[in-house]
Amino acid sequence: MNDGPLYSVTALFDTPDAIIRAAEEVSTGGYTKYDVNTPFPVHGMDKAMKLRQSRLGIFTFFFGLLGTVSIVGFMTWVTVTDYPLVIGGKPFWTWPAFVPIAFEITVLLAAVLTAITMIVLYFRFPNVSHPLHDTPYMKKVSSDRFGISIQASDPKFDEAAVRELLRSLGGKEIAAIYFDAEDLSHRQELFDPKFLGVLALTAVVVSGATYFSFNTLLDMQPFSWMSEQNKLKAQMPSDFSKDGIGMRPPVEGTVARGFLPYPFNGKPEEAGKDLVNPLLPTPAVLARGKAKFLTFCSPCHGNFARGDSRLQGQFPSPPTLHSDKVRNRPDGSIYNVITEGQNVMPSYASQILPEDRWAIILYIRALQRAQNAKESDLK
């Protein structure tokens, strides 16, 4: 255990007064790399060792400030920018509500980070392989004696002189402490196989548990969610009906409120004769007609109904609506075409509401008028 170089020379004292005096002498003697070990803090030792005030408090202040600023900033960002919600009729930035949380986070960060700073930065802990560990000196100093340890790395160190000094101060059991060669050569490797093994095991266990929890466990009893609800929605299947489809089609021959069966199926000429456009070409109606035309009709017939869409040139080409044939067709006949379809054009009855069909027709008329303008229109 003690086959390494010399670390320090130590001595033990019996009373707190003795150790105070010893510390004073050692520090006035010009030694800097020495330490006093006591089982509990002894009053006046800091002064005796001429230690400066601990600056730990400065860290505390900054950690606390960091806490306050970050949490208030976060809450402000959340409530004002990221997801503002009207809650209780209150304005978005309700700063009185931030006070409790800001206080708590300030305290949390200040306290916890101070402790961590102290342990990691000041003490450089954890450190279980310091040369003083497991020595008789340590055992005594842990229990009921007070000790002083003057390190060999101190510039004024001379083993004989130090031993003499300690003896003169009344120190007992003066002993030399050596580094442990094994501890010295044992360096902490980042890629230590044991460490990597533990890391890998942790990764596997944690990700496996997470996967299992979120994909299997949370779908079991008793956890209930509402992503699957015990009701029948449109287009869901159902074991209850014979055809397995949940939606029930209307009974043949029934008439729903607001609808009437279309009487002109297969009768385009009668449609042209009997159907009258119930809408007037007001700006609102034309705007609606334009919107619906651009949505439903323009992909085939082109934006201005010239038949110049992407489909032009493919057989059979969607025709232009500015031909004489279409211009002379009554509104009702065009309505029939939209409702029933014609040749390759399918029925748009399920996509365009009846009122919208009339609006589209008015818009087509407007387009037709535009393409065939007369000089008198300019006046």
Added chain:
Amino acid sequence: MEADDETSRLCTYVLPIHHAYESWGDYQVRTGICSLQQPVIAPLYDTRQKEAVLLAWIGGKGSFKETIYHEYVMRHWEKEIFPPLKRRVDFKTFWYASLHDGVVATEEKASGALRFRSPSLGKSGSSSPGYVVALTPNYSIGDGAFANNGWLQELPHPISRVVWDNYAAISKKTAQELGVEDNGTVEVSLPHGTQTFPVLVQPGQADGLVSVQLGYGRWNAGSVGTYVGANANVRLSNDALVGPRIFGGAKVTNAHQEHRLVTTQEHHSLDDTFVKDLHRKREVIRDGTLAEYQKDPDFLHLERVNLQGITRQIEYNGVKWAMAIDMNKCVGCQACVASCNVENNVPVVGKDQAGRGREMQWIRIDRYYSGTAEEPISSHQPMLCQHCDNAPCENVCPVAATNHSPDGLNQMVYNRCVGTKYCSNNCPYKVRRFNFFNWHEYFADGYYSEEPVNLMFNPEVTVRSRGVMEKCTFCVQRIMEARQHAVEQGRPLKGSDVRTACQEACPATAIVFGDMNDPESEISRYRAHNLGYHVLEEVNARPNITYLAKLRSVQSEKIS
């Protein structure tokens, strides 16, 4: 009406027929008005229209087809009803138009006035010793036809607030005579047998009169309604005084048993000064008399509550939904409660859980008594989520599961709710309901979670799981649908586009709903009415339901 009930058990043959909603039919409700019935859904089961069965029997073997009755009705109309009308269109067009309208006016004239037979009006109450027992149909389940309907069983009696039970209602004096109290029982002896009923002391009941509701105590009503309550139906008899329901000279004695009646409101004696008239003192119910109103129409607002806030109010610039309830029109029938249950998939919890205070109705009709046990004055007040501008519930939800929408609704986000129940604690109106169990699975062994019963759920509304809060949403699904239609039609949404379920169902049109930012809307007029007030105004929650105070037609300025 379930296929398997008490009657079917006693029958040799049971023919499964279509439900009314699956049937064709026509009706003549009065001379000159013919109406048509068409099926709204294809038959769910392997059933037949009962008229189709009869026609098949008449027509003989091989004559049945699915459309046999539909064609029969059409032919009847074509031959008998259509020709006299001399319409200018062809029959087919007329037929479709009639189906669309549902009603056709004909030219028939009434055949003459009818009169009552005077002897039948002569009978009146007896003065023979004993009690008068009146058997009345229940408000919601009627004569028992709907006993298997959990919603109707859980709909409280409008006056007594009792659920899942019937009882013998007796006056305070009669109860003292018999030596019984609430939750006791009495034995009632009628010509056709003796029956024990639980007791409810009913303020305002006539002395010596025992009222019992029919429709309970069925022994084969289905999973929900079997053995609920006591069976008074079997006591109906033509030996009654006014038959078959009102009996005179009945013997009623104390049965010395306990039977706990479950009510949705606490039952306090009208003599308890600690709690007497709190609804008046707290101005929950504000009413007046006609004379008072005529003297000063603004009598309700003589003392104005001065409410101050410390923050600026949020502005709502678009549509802002609000509701008004006219207490002059409300009779406490609870049609609104029933329709809300249906529209919003409100679960049924059962008698035991309702007894623990866990009923789930989003709207309820509170009933308050004042006056004396002999001459009580009862007030009804529909109470639902007030969609407060300064909602106390929103402030306290930790996970932001409830907040305010830009159109003024207090929103409830089910999938965010973790169930701390703080919102319910902070609601001064206590209109929030909590899913203590997975009710659809808990109640009656999951009766409502199995097919075909779960087909009744409104697909537009979430079916809530255990552990989440729910409450009235002002039928937000209907609002969203109206919004969608407005967008389709390229026009702005109007308040009158939306009718909430409760508003639609109210037979008295007591509920008004609409956009309070529209100065022309009906709701704006109601909000400005001088009889309008808010409940618990001083809490400064700024509720958006305006109640119109009831004016009682009492010949004085004060309500006694």
Added chain:
Amino acid sequence: MSTAAIDYTQEVPLIEGRPRASEIDATIAAPLDEFPKRGWWIAFAVTASMLAFGGYCAFETVWQGLGLWGINIPVAWGFDMTSLVFWIGIGHAGTLISAILFLLRQHWRTGIARFAEAMTIFAVICAGMFPILHLGRPWLPLYLTPYPNQHGVWINFMSPLVWDVFAVSTYFTVSLVFWYVGLIPDLATLRDRTTSKLKKIIYSIFSLGWRHSNRHWHHYERAYLILAGFATPLVLSVHTIVSFDFAVSVLPGWHSTIFPPYFVAGAIFSGFAMVQNALIFVRQSFNLKHIITLNHLEKMNQIIIVTGSMVGYSYLMEFFISWYSGSEFERFVFINRALGPYAWAFWVMVSCNVLFPQLFWIKKIRRSVPIMFVIGVLVNVGMWMERFVIIVTSLQRDFLPSSWGMYYPTIYDIGILMGSFGLFFTLILIFVRVLPVVSIVDTKAVMEGGQPKHH
């Protein structure tokens, strides 16, 4: 020990009998080295079975639903929140003894500080299970924390329950850090005297390599002071925030500005009673009567009477203000507390919290262990009742008479409460066998001859 007249002008010896430092080591470390005796096993069996029953009730609650409890609408909080506030209150005594008495340089805290701090941590653990168990969907407690998610939604910072989350977590973390930092030198001492190889490894790890170096003590004392300085306002803030759960709501009886100081005083009150009760057992079982002396117990009783009087004053003030406010709702709630269906709970609360502790004015009672134990138990009963009365009576009869209801606890409610006590005492029983119940270092620092005479 001695009941002779004590001269309060003289400093009372903190440790009786003048033991030596090594004797202190041996005495305090004895329970850690010896195998538990029968008494401990019997106690453990009792507490562990209570814990097991509570665990079963909690499992059934999560499995089936909150319907197993007695809560309903309107009374949606019952035993659950009562117990939460109760346990957090118990925890506050520990921090008060550790931190506040440290700042006030009350050296008599040394005998009891370590145990009290441990009790704080265990009490907060017991408290922490209630917010999760009382959720309708207890598998989603993460929703109460602001974690980034796909919905983009955060928490509602205006809600007192969110403040609770931050406050109780902070309190738990800081108390844990404070307790652990205090333990480091003791663990080092234990490390250096243990003969068991396994224990040596464990103590070495957890003592982080502490060497008792004064250069470290120097910063350590500063850190301890800082932690104590933060823990003090933390105690006040945590129970204030817990009281906001009620004070921020609109309910009459809850919506009251007196709640923060009232709750903090009550927390210290009940916490001290619990600490006093527990210490009576600890000092008896582990021969620590000369370190946890009768004087310590007496001082704790003095604090009990001070805080108890504050609580009694608060009761009076509440009644006065409710009358003075003229609000019909406020007046009714308080009359309902005293005369309504839960009047029995109210009067138990008043007698246990206001009447019985006043007996501590009498010195003989203050220094009588059996009587003070009974009063301590009564104080805890009374304080639990106080939270019950506050929560349930305000909820059961609030604004609209139509929504009034009653609360009847079920076996699951009671079982979970029992389980929390089982958990608390089980943790204490394990603690006393695993870690030093009294701070070895602090005890040595205040013993006679521990500090230099010239300073």
